[in-house]
Amino acid sequence: MRKIKQPTIEQVELTDIMYALADPTRLEIVTRLANAGRQLTCGELDLNRPKSSMSHHFKILRSAGLVETEVNGTEHMNSLRMDEIEQKFPGVLSAILKTLQDNSDTATSL
Numbered sequence: 812m813r814k815i816k817q818p819t820i821e822q823v824e825l826t827d828i829m830y831a832l833a834d835p836t837r838l839e840i841v842t843r844l845a846n847a848g849r850q851l852t853c854g855e856l857d858l859n860r861p862k863s864s865m866s867h868h869f870k871i872l873r874s875a876g877l878v879e880t881e882v883n884g885t886e887h888m889n890s891l892r893m894d895e896i897e898q899k900f901p902g903v904l905s906a907i908l909k910t911l912q913d914n915s916d917t918a919t920s921l
Contacts, residue, residue: 813882814882815873815880817876817879820876820892823875823895823899825900828876828877828896828903832877836860836864836868837868837872840858840872841878841891842912843855844878851889852886852887854886869887876895877896877904879892893905
């Protein structure tokens with residue numbers, strides 16, 4: 812598999828992570844990757860958006876260091892860099908994901 816260029820964990824900045832997560836589409840991608848607990852293809856994460864729009868969102872997520880994308884033939888396999896992010900910024904990503912989960916649980920129970 813070929814990896815697409817992304818920053819090393821040492822190059823990842825908290826401000827870039829927060830910027831990337833400020834968009835609802837990117838938040839949804841990160842949430843789906845976290846919930847899946849495995850690599851997902853772009854097709855599994857299309858969110859009914861145009862391909863060009865999704866490419867842009869994945870580029871922002873990769874640039875921020877949140878997502879790693881590997882090319883396997885014609886498929887792009889995406890994974891969340893949860894362990895690395897949690898090691899560098901303890902509790903940040905897990906707190907964001909927990910808040911999103913709690914909010915969706917509250918919304919579905921209403």
